[in-house]
Every structure is written in structure tokens, then in C-alpha cells.
Ligand SMILES: Nc1ncnc2c1ncn2[C@@H]1O[C@H](COP(=O)(O)OP(=O)(O)OP(=O)(O)O)[C@@H](O)[C@H]1O
């Protein structure tokens with residue numbers, strides 16, 4: 385950590401669904417910067433007055449930036465934390481970005497028991513989570529890692545089964561897939577680098593308190 389890094393609090397935000405939800409909440413409690421936008425080509429955006437720096441990362445990479453201290457804190461989905469399994473502090477459930485990690489299959493392939501899917505091919509963006517779920521119920525599967533549009537895989541015979549995030553259920557429905565098990569629910573979490581949490585305790589703690597109050601007020605609304 386350089387002395388310049390010590391002056392600034394670096395906040396990582398993920399591109400995609402959680403960006404606006406996160407940036408708008410942080411702005412409400414006083415953490416923002418001019419030009420902060422998901423579509424900005426600039427990936428580091430500073431607020432010199434407040435000594436805050438935002439970095440914008442790909443969703444799956446965010447925990448890595450925080451683990452290595454390239455960002456002091458960040459906001460990311462619980463699903464990504466479980467998949468990436470990085471050494472970071474999870475400080476707060478922000479209670480937005482609700483979704484759930486599910487196992488789904490084409491209606492026609494639905495089996496009586498989960499163990500009846502043994503040895504089938506599973507398409508997913510979350511191989512570690514999928515592997516550990518099936519291991520937990522005592523069956524072995526062939527995991528096929530994809531980077532998106534997972535629902536396509538069973539429709540074209542790439543896999544029999546999928547593990548993916550479901551929010552409204554619309555994508556599953558439109559592709560004739562049905563949920564057969566829930567692996568875990570997920571929401572956005574506020575995370576911190578372990579060293580930063582000690583070295584910048586006052587600043588990070590103040591941020592946690594601000595977010596906590598916001599989560600509580602949103603819960604009551
Ligand atoms: N309907 C949803 N589908 C996927 N993720 C959702 C949904 N609702 C909330 N989320 C949360 O939003 C996070 C980011 O989702 P998003 O699809 O934007 O990211 P991504 O995986 O980086 O996408 P991309 O592959 O396009 O870069 C997820 O990790 C999850 O925590």
C-alpha cells in the first residue's frame with residue numbers, strides 16, 4: 385500500500401445488474417464521484433474532495449480486486465462470493481439484488497429424485513457452486529462451464545441440466561425449464577479487504593454504519 389493509497393478509500397463496483405443499484409445507494413449516503421457511470425470508459429473515477437476512488441470491474445473479478453487490496457471495499461452478489469471463494473470480509477447484507485441459485489431442467493427430463501440426475505451434464509456459470517451442491521447430495525456430474533445464456537444449453541443438447549440464477553423465473557419459463565432444487569438465495573453484500581479493514585477502520589466502519597441505516601430505512605419503507 386502506498387501513502388497515496390492510504391489517503392484514498394477505493395470502492396469497487398461491478399458492471400451489470402448491480403451497478404446502478406449500488407451506485408445510487410452509495411450516492412444517497414454521500415459516496416459518489418462526478419462521471420461515475422457503468423458506461424464510462426474510464427475505469428477509475430475519483431472524488432478528490434472526499435478522497436474516494438471508484439473502480440469499475442467485471443462482476444466475477446470484483447472479489448479478486450478486494451482480496452488483493454487493489455480496492456478497499458466493494459459491493460458484490462453473494463452468488464459471486466460463493467463461487468470465487470476469496471479471502472475477504474463480508475461486512476453487510478445490503479438486501480437488494482435478490483435472486484436465487486437454482487437447479488433447473490427441461491420439463492420433459494424432470495426426474496423423481498435429485499439423485500436420478502447422476503452423471504448428467506450440467507451447464508453453469510458457477511462450476512464451483514454446482515460441483516459442491518451435487519457432491520453434497522452424493523452424486524457426480526459432468527460440469528460444463530459457460531459464460532452466459534445458460535438456458536440455451538439444454539435446448540440444444542449441450543447439457544441435460546443447468547445451475548443458474550433465477551429472479552422472476554421468466555427466462556426459465558420462456559425456455560420450458562422447471563426448477564428442481566434451490567442451492568442458495570443471494571443478495572448484494574458489502575465486502576472489505578482484510579488489511580484495509582484494520583488500516584482504514586474508521587472510514588470503512590463509517591461506510592458500514594451509513595449503509596446499515598439505509599438498509600434499515602429501506603426495510604421500513
Ligand atoms: N435476474 C438476475 N440474474 C442474474 N443476476 C442477478 C439477477 N438479479 C440479481 N442478480 C445479481 O446481479 C449480479 C450481476 O448480474 P449480471 O448478470 O449483471 O452480471 P454478470 O454475471 O457480470 O453478467 P455478464 O456476464 O453480462 O458480465 C449477480 O451476480 C446477482 O448477484
Ligand SMILES: O=P(O)(O)OC[C@H]1O[C@H](OP(=O)(O)OP(=O)(O)O)[C@H](O)[C@@H]1O
Pocket residue numbers: 531532533534535548549550551552553554555556
Ligand atoms: O428469472 P429471470 O428474472 O428471468 O432472471 C434470470 C436470468 O437473468 C440472468 O441472466 P442475464 O440477463 O444476466 O444474462 P446471462 O445469462 O448472459 O448471464 C440469469 O442468468 C438468468 O438467465
